Amino acid sequence: MKKQTTNTNRSVFIYLCIIALIALANGLSASVLSNYFKDAYSVTTYQRGFIEIPREFPGILSLFIVTGLSFLSDIRIAMIAQVLSIIGITVLGLLTPPYGVMLFFIFINSMGEHLTLPLQDSIGMSLIKDGNVGKRMGQYKGISTGFAMLSSVLVFMGFRMGFFSFTAKIKWIFIIAAVCFSLVMVLLSVLERVNKDPIKQSRKIEFIFRKEYRYYYILVIMFGLQKQMMLVYGPWVLIELLSKKADTLAILGIIGSFAGIFFIPAVGRWLDRFGIKKLLYIDALSYIGVYLIYGLLCAGFISNTFGRAGLPVLFVYLLFILDKMSIQMGLVRTVYLKSILVKESDLRPSLTLGQSMDHFVSITCAFLGGIVWSMVGAQYLFFIVAALSCINLYVAIKVKDDAPAASLQAVVK
Secondary structure, eight states, rough: OOHHHHHHHHHHHHHHHHHHHHHHHHHGGGGGGGHHHHHHOOOOOHHHHHHHHHHHHHHHHHHHHHHHTTTSOHHHHHHHHHHHHHHHHHHHHOOOOHHHHHHHHHHHHHHHHHHHHHHHHHHHHOOOSSSSSHHHHHHHHHHHHHHHHHHHHHHHHHHTTSOSSSSSSSSSSHHHHHHHHHHHHHHHHHHHHOSSSSOOOOOOOOOOOOOOGGGHHHHHHHHHHHHHIIIIIHHHHIIIIOOOOHHHHHHHHHHHHOOOHHHHHHHHHHHHHHOHHHHHHHHHHHHHHHHHHHHHHHHHHTSSHHHHHHHHHHHHHHHHHHHHGGGHHHHHHHHHHHHHHHSGGGGGHHOOOOOOHHHHHHHHHHHHHHHHHHHHHHHHHHHHHHHHHHHHHHHHHHHHHTOOOOOHHHHHH
């Protein structure tokens, strides 16, 4: 019994090291790609939108790949994912390949990232043997957030000191990320030996579409649109219109991550206190307000009404941070779905369908967004998304006020 407890503790420690290195590696690769595209390839806004096709398509493919590899354990598949991440980011670090070749290796790296995400959660949950699910999940999230902040610090210092550069022959920031992914692969191998029980979850792909869940599907579709604004076009305002570099975005990432440490638990408390309906209202109004103000600021920058320094730029920084934090509101959608389930067994298939919808919409809207920005102007892209975000408000109105506000513990169960 004592030996089993020791192995469990060792497994958890190894896993904490794994998620720390994954957060660090992603912070040194995925989080700076927009600046890489601009500095290394001088991409246009249209091209930036197009790049999201190979970046997001693995999110759909990964569902089927994980199912096809169901004869392997979760750890073995996670190791394969690290190999893909290593190959993709190493090539980009050692070379500046032609644009089309670069897109291929972006796809390879993104496939590794998207395969890792669900497996990371399933492995972590499987290692919890003491029943303290909430405590352990909090530890996992805290470690991941902390090392994401550390990566932002390294990005800021590296670019400010001139050690990192996207125009240099070797992109050391990507090489360091590749080393982190390699260490993850080694630690996964160690974890497999220490943890005697194979970690293998049910991977059957199931989709359930019920009319009772229609508002959840609408929220997921809208999030796919809003996510691309947060990941692609919010940063692109800073990069394209204000000529900001990776160090500036890193500082904003540090602030956003630090605020998220307090914001994430607060969302859970607000759900218990105010209920789902009120949180959906807040979510909807925040999206409308953020993108409306983004549009007004873009119009001012393009017309030279606003200067490239001072209060307008500070407002863009604030919007960037708020938009980053808004992704944590995804918890509200999951809790809402949990509260309206016809059957408990519908949860996973509905979430799977939601993930597929999210990525399909993300791909489509990222591409269309680049066209809108290029043809009519950045401000109109943000105005259109602000108007479409009124759909979130419609859902908030339609959700029944007496819908039970499921607790976080209920969602975990």
